[in-house]
Amino acid sequence: MKALLLTTAVLASGSVLAADYNVDPAHSAVTFEVGHLGVSTTAGRFNEFEGNFTINDDKKSGSASFTIKADSVDTNHAARDKHLRSPDFLDVKQFPTLTFTSTSFNGEELTGDLTLHGVTKSVTFDVEMIGEGNDPWGGYRAGFEASTTIKRSDFGVSYFIPGVTDETEIEIFVEGIRQ
Numbered sequence: 001m002k003a004l005l006l007t008t009a010v011l012a013s014g015s016v017l018a019a020d021y022n023v024d025p026a027h028s029a030v031t032f033e034v035g036h037l038g039v040s041t042t043a044g045r046f047n048e049f050e051g052n053f054t055i056n057d058d059k060k061s062g063s064a065s066f067t068i069k070a071d072s073v074d075t076n077h078a079a080r081d082k083h084l085r086s087p088d089f090l091d092v093k094q095f096p097t098l099t100f101t102s103t104s105f106n107g108e109e110l111t112g113d114l115t116l117h118g119v120t121k122s123v124t125f126d127v128e129m130i131g132e133g134n135d136p137w138g139g140y141r142a143g144f145e146a147s148t149t150i151k152r153s154d155f156g157v158s159y160f161i162p163g164v165t166d167e168t169e170i171e172i173f174v175e176g177i178r179q
């Protein structure tokens with residue numbers, strides 16, 4: 001019996017343990033920036049998204065999955081937001097969500113399939129772990145920031161290029177609650 005327990009302990013110590021987290025939407029955000037007419041940058045965000053991620057104890061592997069409601073786009077300008085929801089840009093009636101599902105994570109880069117406007121492409125985010133620890137409510141949290149730049153034309157959204165730049169910077173700020 002002691003040999004079996006010792007063998008189990010040795011095997012367990014060599015394996016990588018994982019923790020699952022659900023996104024806390026009150027402490028998370030998906031933002032974007034695009035250039036406008038070569039004279040300024042327009043910033044926006046999506047107000048509704050959900051997801052989950054797994055981070056292994058080694059902090060160098062894991063996975064993530066996010067779903068963003070396209071009609072929650074918000075640039076602090078109602079007329080522009082209405083236009084962004086139209087077929088010229090996000091076409092939210094035909095494509096109500098944007099999704100991301102990871103395919104690999106090495107601790108610094110998260111690569112996966114981004115589906116935007118009905119087109120799926122592989123993208124890589126630079127990732128920084130901000131921190132982790134106990135919260136005041138008895139839970140455990142972990143937070144990350146991730147950024148990438150995509151060409152919106154790669155996803156079939158080419159309206160008004162170059163007036164609105166093709167390159168779109170995306171940042172994700174995620175705080176998750178361990179399950």
